[in-house]
Amino acid sequence: MLTGDTRAIARAISLIEDEAPAAADVIRAIFPRTGHAYLIGVTGPPGAGKSTLVDRLTAETRAAGETVGVIAVDPTSPFTGGAILGDRLRMQAHAADPDVFIRSMATRGHLGGLARATIDVAAVLDAAGKSLVVIETVGVGQDEVDIVRSADISIVILVPGAGDDVQALKAGIMEIADIFVVNKADRDGADRAVTSIESNLALQAFADGEWRPPIVKTEATTGRGIPELWQTIQRFRTHSAGVHERRLQARNEFRLRELLTERLMDHIEHRVLSPGEFDDLVRRIASREVDPYTAAADVLRRTLNRG
Amino acid sequence: MLTGDTRAIARAISLIEDEAPAAADVIRAIFPRTGHAYLIGVTGPPGAGKSTLVDRLTAETRAAGETVGVIAVDPTSPFTGGAILGDRLRMQAHAADPDVFIRSMATRGHLGGLARATIDVAAVLDAAGKSLVVIETVGVGQDEVDIVRSADISIVILVPGAGDDVQALKAGIMEIADIFVVNKADRDGADRAVTSIESNLALQAFADGEWRPPIVKTEATTGRGIPELWQTIQRFRTHSAGVHERRLQARNEFRLRELLTERLMDHIEHRVLSPGEFDDLVRRIASREVDPYTAAADVLRRTLNRG
Numbered sequence: 001m002l003t004g005d006t007r008a009i010a011r012a013i014s015l016i017e018d019e020a021p022a023a024a025d026v027i028r029a030i031f032p033r034t035g036h037a038y039l040i041g042v043t044g045p046p047g048a049g050k051s052t053l054v055d056r057l058t059a060e061t062r063a064a065g066e067t068v069g070v071i072a073v074d075p076t077s078p079f080t081g082g083a084i085l086g087d088r089l090r091m092q093a094h095a096a097d098p099d100v101f102i103r104s105m106a107t108r109g110h111l112g113g114l115a116r117a118t119i120d121v122a123a124v125l126d127a128a129g130k131s132l133v134v135i136e137t138v139g140v141g142q143d144e145v146d147i148v149r150s151a152d153i154s155i156v157i158l159v160p161g162a163g164d165d166v167q168a169l170k171a172g173i174m175e176i177a178d179i180f181v182v183n184k185a186d187r188d189g190a191d192r193a194v195t196s197i198e199s200n201l202a203l204q205a206f207a208d209g210e211w212r213p214p215i216v217k218t219e220a221t222t223g224r225g226i227p228e229l230w231q232t233i234q235r236f237r238t239h240s241a242g243v244h245e246r247r248l249q250a251r252n253e254f255r256l257r258e259l260l261t262e263r264l265m266d267h268i269e270h271r272v273l274s275p276g277e278f279d280d281l282v283r284r285i286a287s288r289e290v291d292p293y294t295a296a297a298d299v300l301r302r303t304l305n306r307g
Numbered sequence: 308m309l310t311g312d313t314r315a316i317a318r319a320i321s322l323i324e325d326e327a328p329a330a331a332d333v334i335r336a337i338f339p340r341t342g343h344a345y346l347i348g349v350t351g352p353p354g355a356g357k358s359t360l361v362d363r364l365t366a367e368t369r370a371a372g373e374t375v376g377v378i379a380v381d382p383t384s385p386f387t388g389g390a391i392l393g394d395r396l397r398m399q400a401h402a403a404d405p406d407v408f409i410r411s412m413a414t415r416g417h418l419g420g421l422a423r424a425t426i427d428v429a430a431v432l433d434a435a436g437k438s439l440v441v442i443e444t445v446g447v448g449q450d451e452v453d454i455v456r457s458a459d460i461s462i463v464i465l466v467p468g469a470g471d472d473v474q475a476l477k478a479g480i481m482e483i484a485d486i487f488v489v490n491k492a493d494r495d496g497a498d499r500a501v502t503s504i505e506s507n508l509a510l511q512a513f514a515d516g517e518w519r520p521p522i523v524k525t526e527a528t529t530g531r532g533i534p535e536l537w538q539t540i541q542r543f544r545t546h547s548a549g550v551h552e553r554r555l556q557a558r559n560e561f562r563l564r565e566l567l568t569e570r571l572m573d574h575i576e577h578r579v580l581s582p583g584e585f586d587d588l589v590r591r592i593a594s595r596e597v598d599p600y601t602a603a604a605d606v607l608r609r610t611l612n613r614g
Contacts, residue, residue: 024600031598045352245593252592252599256585259603260575261568267611268567278563285559286552291338292559293331296566303611304574 002033004067004129006101013103016120027120030127037069037126038237039251041151042136043176048159049183053220054136058100060230066132067099069125073118073137073147101125115147116258119251149176150251152244153236155229157181158197160189177213178236181229185217211239264303272303309340311374311436313408320410323427334427337434344376344433345544346558348458349443350483355466356490360527361443365407367537373439374406376432380425380444380454408432422454423565426558456483457558459551460543462536464488465504467496484520485543488536492524518546571610579610 001008015023044050051072058068094100105118118135125133137147148154156177182193194215206212216232218225269278281299284290308315322330351357358379365375401407412425425442432440444454455461463484489500501522513519523539525532576585588606591597 028598028600032595035595045354047352248593249589253586253589255599256589256592256602257572259599260606261572263603263607264571264610265564265568267607279560282556282560282563285563286555288339288342291335292562292566293335295563296570299567300570300574303571 001124001128002030004098006098009101009124009128010103012124013121016117016124017105019117023120027123030123033127034123035126037122037130037133039122039126039151039153040132040134040233041148041154042134042157043148043154044157044181044183045159048157049220050136050157053157053181053183053218053226054134055094056220056223056226057134057229058094060226061132062094062097062100064230067130068101069122069128069130069133070100070102071118071121071125071133071135072102072104073114073135099130101128101130115150116255116262118147119150119255146254150247150254152247153178153233153240155179155181155233157183158193159184160187160193178211178240179229179232180213180215181225182215182217183220185225186219190217211236268299268303272299308431308435309337311405313405316408316431316435317410319431320428323424323431324412326424330427334430337430340434341430342433344429344437344440345460346429346433346458347439347441347540348455348461349441349464350455350461351464351488351490352466355464356527357443357464360464360488360490360525360533361441362401363527363530363533364441364536365401367533368439369401369404369407371537374437375408376429376435376437376440377407377409378425378428378432378440378442379409379411380421380442406437408435408437422457423562423569425454426457426562453561457554457561459554460485460540460547462486462488462540464490465500466491467494467500485518485547486536486539487520487522488532489522489524490527492532493526497524518543575606575610579606 001012012026015026042050042054054070054072058070061068094102103121105114105121122133122135135147135151148156154176156179158180160182180197182190182197184190194217197215201213214232216225216229218229220226273281281290281295285292285295308319319333322333349357349361361377361379365377368375401409410428412421412428429440429442442454442458455463461483463486465487467489487504489497489504491497501524504522508520521539523532523536525536527533580588588597588602592599592602
């Protein structure tokens with residue numbers, strides 16, 4: 001895997017996705033080899049053209065000599081099998097290129113774990129020698145924001161005319177954007193979208209020398225604006241070399257928190273409580289025999305080492 | 308608060324939002340009085356017109372004699388103060404009506420807690436005698452899906468022409484919808500959106516007598532389709548009386564899990580670890596002195612009662 005073998009990478013990622021016990025061993029083993037890849041987070045509302053833009057950006061960075069891993073975090077319906085289908089379609093464009101690895105990660109209808117798994121998969125691609133890892137998320141929920149925020153650079157893609165522009169900007173993404181992209185810039189309303197972002201930025205105070213998120217207009221379907229986007233990413237990377245430490249801290253704090261809560265809940269369900277006891281407790285809360293705070297306090301008392 | 312006094316309700320909700328210790332006491336005290344309100348979850352991508360639609364639905368249900376609480380889960384930028392502003396603007400329409408209570412809940416840039424807090428606020432409105440509680444979320448992330456899924460009925464709002472319709476449907480929301488709403492139905496592409504949902508539904512097998520999510524076309528700005536939406540909600544309520552138990556279970560399971568993880572992390576940071584130790588651990592992971600799995604295992608060992 002460390003030599004970049006595609007099948008070995010795929011196998012390591014599957015272990016992480018399946019939450020196999022061996023996943024922890026993989027991360028432990030490769031961890032000292034990580035920290036070299038530059039992580040690019042890309043988010044935006046559904047329909048903003050993220051996949052196409054990431055494909056174009058991949059081609060652009062490949063031409064510049066980078067090797068690329070793409071993780072598409074995709075809360076696809078399990079029954080449509082969209083993630084797998086999407087992978088196949090997207091892989092075709094780069095099929096002949098061993099230095100591009102694309103993988104979709106689907107939510108499994110279960111909260112938590114996905115964001116941490118995403119960071120672990122990025123670590124695998126990092127250790128496997130990819131110089132860039134693009135993490136692409138659908139949606140603008142808190143999970144997505146957390147995933148993108150823990151990258152080295154966060155790119156927020158908006159699209160003209162998707163309802164009310166202000167609505168899109170409201171969704172907690174103004175603060176995380178290092179670069180704004182207005183995609184489908186040939187559409188009506190592109191300039192209005194730019195103005196809307198500009199006026200929102202105008203509300204913020206930027207210190208001297210502080211990075212002010214630029215707005216890049218693109219047409220991912222034709223490739224227009226992609227070279228400019230890549231230049232802007234490189235400009236940010238140079239500019240933010242000094243504050244990069246803070247991002248690393250945030251990423252690793254998030255990772256430790258996610259890991260702790262996952263392990264704790266697993267311990268409670270399988271070690272502290274007897275089989276069926278968790279469901280029984282939920283039933284008793286649902287029937288109002290016990291309130292959730294009292295129930296939680298009781299489970300905590302039995303879980304924690306008070307010695 | 309139990310008599311429906313608006314200021315008392317607001318105060319109880321503020322305790323929950325501020326994560327005050329008294330919040331647990333509030334829930335403990337009111338818990339036996341809850342379980343009477345019908346919880347309506349509404350989600351959809353940004354710009355779908357959710358707020359306007361919920362306002363119209365509120366007016367419709369008021370005319371039918373319901374009392375209504377609205378919780379708008381709004382991941383607004385903290386610096387724009389959007390949530391508070393939004394509350395004020397929206398309250399005006401129902402300002403003279405003591406039987407409508409509207410409250411926005413903003414994320415505070417921190418993962419977790421929001422979904423659980425939302426359910427607690429719904430419990431307050433329930434105990435305060437509201438017969439309907441509408442939970443409206445922006446975005447289509449996992450958090451939002453979890454919030455909406457724990458309601459008694461889940462309504463997914465889509466809007467024609469917001470990029471690729473399939474993209475919007477992909478985002479994990481097909482399974483949770485009990486009713487689809489195509490809002491802004493006067494726009495081009497409304498029929499295409501309906502067809503797109505229909506063909507997605509056609510992929511699913513519905514058992515005899517099983518609820519097949521209907522599609523309601525609305526124009527929230529004019530009110531067209533709102534009476535039909537309200538009738539469809541009532542139809543679902545009657546239809547699903549038998550399976551309602553399952554929803555209650557899901558809601559309370561989610562609630563117990565959220566509460567446990569919050570309390571456990573709080574315990575670890577403030578009781579198990581010494582001040583500054585958590586940050587120090589994160590720094591050591593960031594500098595690759597220790598891998599996150601080893602660090603988590605060490606913290607867990609110190610946290611758990613292995614006796």
